[in-house]
Amino acid sequence: MNALAPRGAQLERTAARHLGRMPRIIASAQDLEEVLHRLAELVAEAIRADAASIRLGGAGGTEVLHVRRPWGEPSASALPTRLTVPLVLRGRRLGMLTALRARRRPFPQTATALLGAFAGPIAMAVDNARLFDALQDRLADVVRLGEASEAIAALGDIGAVGAQLARQAAHLVSAERGVLLLLDADRAELVAQAPAYGVRPAQVRKLRFPLAEGGESARVLESGRPYIANDIPGDRRDVGRRAFGERSVLMVPLRAAAHPVGVLTVSNKRQGLFTRQDARLLAVFAAQAAVALENAMLYQEAVREREQLKELERLKSQFLSLVSHELRTPVTSIKASAEVLLSTAPAGIPEAHLRLLRNIDRSSDRLSALITDLLDLIRLESGRLELQREYLDVRQVAEEAVSTVRPLADRRNQTIQIDLSADTCPVYGDRRRLEQIALNLLMNGVKFAPLGGTIWLQVRRDADRHVRLTVRDEGPGIPAEEQRRVFEPFYRLDTEETRRTTGTGLGLPIASALTELHGGSLHLESAPGQGSTFSMTLPGATCKS
Numbered sequence: 001m002n003a004l005a006p007r008g009a010q011l012e013r014t015a016a017r018h019l020g021r022m023p024r025i026i027a028s029a030q031d032l033e034e035v036l037h038r039l040a041e042l043v044a045e046a047i048r049a050d051a052a053s054i055r056l057g058g059a060g061g062t063e064v065l066h067v068r069r070p071w072g073e074p075s076a077s078a079l080p081t082r083l084t085v086p087l088v089l090r091g092r093r094l095g096m097l098t099a100l101r102a103r104r105r106p107f108p109q110t111a112t113a114l115l116g117a118f119a120g121p122i123a124m125a126v127d128n129a130r131l132f133d134a135l136q137d138r139l140a141d142v143v144r145l146g147e148a149s150e151a152i153a154a155l156g157d158i159g160a161v162g163a164q165l166a167r168q169a170a171h172l173v174s175a176e177r178g179v180l181l182l183l184d185a186d187r188a189e190l191v192a193q194a195p196a197y198g199v200r201p202a203q204v205r206k207l208r209f210p211l212a213e214g215g216e217s218a219r220v221l222e223s224g225r226p227y228i229a230n231d232i233p234g235d236r237r238d239v240g241r242r243a244f245g246e247r248s249v250l251m252v253p254l255r256a257a258a259h260p261v262g263v264l265t266v267s268n269k270r271q272g273l274f275t276r277q278d279a280r281l282l283a284v285f286a287a288q289a290a291v292a293l294e295n296a297m298l299y300q301e302a303v304r305e306r307e308q309l310k311e312l313e314r315l316k317s318q319f320l321s322l323v324s325h326e327l328r329t330p331v332t333s334i335k336a337s338a339e340v341l342l343s344t345a346p347a348g349i350p351e352a353h354l355r356l357l358r359n360i361d362r363s364s365d366r367l368s369a370l371i372t373d374l375l376d377l378i379r380l381e382s383g384r385l386e387l388q389r390e391y392l393d394v395r396q397v398a399e400e401a402v403s404t405v406r407p408l409a410d411r412r413n414q415t416i417q418i419d420l421s422a423d424t425c426p427v428y429g430d431r432r433r434l435e436q437i438a439l440n441l442l443m444n445g446v447k448f449a450p451l452g453g454t455i456w457l458q459v460r461r462d463a464d465r466h467v468r469l470t471v472r473d474e475g476p477g478i479p480a481e482e483q484r485r486v487f488e489p490f491y492r493l494d495t496e497e498t499r500r501t502t503g504t505g506l507g508l509p510i511a512s513a514l515t516e517l518h519g520g521s522l523h524l525e526s527a528p529g530q531g532s533t534f535s536m537t538l539p540g541a542t543c544k545s
């Protein structure tokens, strides 16, 4: 015992020195494989063996062999002397630690003890490294999942989303194929979406699984639970898998807002098995994918509706412009005929006939104005109205409009108060169109102001070098909830005053669209019983500041 003491002490020191290197080795290794290599190297050094091996699991598990000294033959079986200890952790056998020697002489006892001393810490290190590897895998999964989800969220079109989902799903679990099956609720079947990943489009188009057949995909859809089948024997590659003949399949349900929308299927024809971890990962992906899919479906629906609206809009414009053109010619000739008859009417013509002729003349004027408005509106809505721009003074435009409306105001015994500021900027605009706007506002003022009332017209230079033309009246006013609607085509208030006046409800929408075409805006301020104030604001061109 005494004779062994110094050797025992030396052994302890050697063991302590080598064991002390373990934490650093483990910390600096990249993965489990490298940890095993470095530990085998440490063991071989510590007990001066020619080689050391670590085997994890039973036969078929991982094995690493570190050769410290070449022994002349290429195979480990040429090392006849072996010393093996089990790697055990918390009563669980993880694998074996073996030291090997080329010489046919047993390892000394010290080596046996030393190997035993290494086994415990190595088992612990291996377990830690495994956990670490698993953690790394999960992290990589999370990163891939994040990337995959981001990629699909960025797409809008349903076809592109479907193709991307199939591809990302396959990549996520390293599968050879990915197919997205969407539920066709009307036909009660799951339909494969082309393009799929790793499957020819002609093959994809054949894939339809009626729910009534109760195949795996239908069960996944209904149960909401994933399905894994690994190592499917050739004779059982049937039902949902018939068209593929796969070896392994993983399916997860796609549910949007708790109702089933489809099934995401990944599979391998040649090799590769799916784990429960794959199923969990794909299920998380499917949850996000379902949201992207639903968005894509909504988007598609919106696009379809917009297309329909556009088509309706086009048909409406086509119809209106046809009607307007077809009407214009006869109205012009009716008007011309009435004018000729009126101007050449013989002196003795009965008054009743004259009234009828004047009536024809006035009505054809109104009809012709309506046609003009309709055509304007169509051109404005379709962006086909072009402005003939020039530098002009809005005050002149205002005066022109006043002179046109004055006879009507006089007939109603109304006053038009004009206030034109000396300090305005020129405006780069279409004279005829700006006059049309001013005239419409003034006409409305005259129509709605009481008999004998006043209409105020003001042109001012606004802040930011804008020019503002304002028309105010003391009429009935417009309630707040109607103020947006009076700018919609054909909208007229359902009031006594409006019914008394003639009109079509096209003046304000046209005025507003024309103002906007000039880069300006038309505003209304009004309250019932308080009159109305309409202001057209236009950008000034070259203002002296």
Ligand code: ADP
Binding pocket: 440, 444, 445, 448, 473, 475, 476, 477, 478, 486, 491, 492, 493, 494, 498, 502, 503, 504, 505, 506, 507, 508, 509, 532
């Ligand atoms: P129209 O005058 O031909 O009916 P507009 O588009 O110019 O068409 O006006 C739409 C509706 O807005 C009018 O029918 C009327 O009900 C209301 N409105 C317009 N201007 C005034 C105003 N100055 N005072 C009160 N109501 C008005």
